[in-house]
Amino acid sequence: MGNVNEDVVLVTGASSGIGKAIAERLARLGYRVYGTSRKQKPLDDKSLEKQYGPGFFKLIQLDVCNEESVKNAVEYVLEKEGTIDVLVNNAGFGIAGSVEDTSTEEAQKQFDTNFFGVHRMLRHVLPVMRKNRKGTIINISSVAGIFSIPFQSVYSASKYALEALSEALRVEVKPFGIKVVLVEPGDTRTEFTSRRQIVTAAGENSVYKESFERSLNTMVRDEINGPEPDVVAKVVIKILRRKNPPVRVVVGASYKAMVILKRFIPARFVEYIIGKLYS
Template sequence: MSPAHTGCSVQKTVLITGCSSGIGRATATLFNDAGWTVYATARNPADIETLGEAGCELATLDVTDPDDIDRVVDRILDAEGAIDALVNNAGYGQFGPVEDVTTAAVHDQFDVNVYGPHRLIRAVLPAMRRERDGTIINVSSTAGRVTFPGGGIYSGSKFALEAMSDALRNEVREFGIDVVVVQPGPVSTKFASRVASEVDRENDGRIEPSGAYDYLYDLFEDTQLVGGDGPGSVSPERVAEDILNVASATKPPARVQPGTLARATVLARHLPDTLRDGLYDALGKFVR
């Protein structure tokens, strides 16, 4: 862990989205234990009551609601004077063949995973520029570097978040603001069970099955392929450690991958397209 925050006379403040479970909850807990003033947020305040009992400040925040965002950011600035770190963690995975996912579902995916972070970034940047200090941490995924059949919509949202982060990092550097992308691979959270619901062919209209991709639906029934407790998965606490480290570092890296599997996965983007396509084709033939 970076010692940058240890011993600081001024307590730092962090705003974290999506704290109801998993990475967000673990991150709020770790920052709180490290002595930060933590504003833990979620759509449903009942989901984060225990974080409040542990000492975090709580706020209801839906990243798709601009009024929510303005209210929470204004509250923090009024109380603390500054926001030292923003952790854009809230997100979910819309999986399914590109043809079968409805356009409305694609919009919902980008509204949370891309427009949500963008709304938060715009809200906090004026204060960070004024202070000439701050760190924006966007929680992406290895799927933000390497996509796969059935993951095009989710990966598309994460690719967009990464592109936005790369541009932003160079736009705000002169103001003393850092932008870091965290790219977990499989994490032992409820994400895997949510994936199963997103590719349920009997769901609430997000999927309109064409009948052409049954093998992919069968493949996604083993949700360890995109999350869960499969080989190489890491705990939410392991991801939270990296988030705290980059928030505390004087010169954080542009990207960090928690765990060996995550680091190995992002390297796959360097493989020739024909080789990656051949691997996907072989996997498809195996499960058919």
């Protein structure tokens, strides 16, 4: 098989968008890919496996918000393959609304998927990687994990939290030969936009109605005009080929420039630009 890489990969949230693009691209390169979806049938359905060139991409059932489901999915892959070499924590969604209009329950739901979902996956996969003394964990964050976006504050907070977890995790697991990398996409054309949950109180009676709607229109416009999710998949491939991958990789030249700029310009100026863009 020459250069074919047959590592076993688990990609959460691979039924659409970025996760699907990553799973398909890796399968085409020969990786043995298990992607996940909440909507999938029970775990032993063979018809869900698709061959992609030398590798395959099998979609299995998983809800990252459910401990039992996480345990079952990880056990299933281990039973089939005996190992997990790469974990891509991608499953996620966005909620939108002002801080004041967001209920605690809505905020908790956002964190349950985007942050605790990753934490649950890590607690089940890390023992395997530690035992193997190798493994790569790729956490799909967002540029919203670097710039907090008005009316996406809780989504941004969930990604900031993921950034904090990943930075510390990277140091903790380095002695076990495990690599941890944050991937930070900007606006990308996926189902993320149609699936975005708007907080209940963001309706007619909200004092933020006008600025929220303006901001929401900007988010939607930028996402649907954004690049295909395969651009993120290409970045993931590059990371997997690196011996010593960086802490974070920002996807997209303009976002890279913004991140570099953020280091050098005063916070008030950053705030001014974000305000102009989103409210």
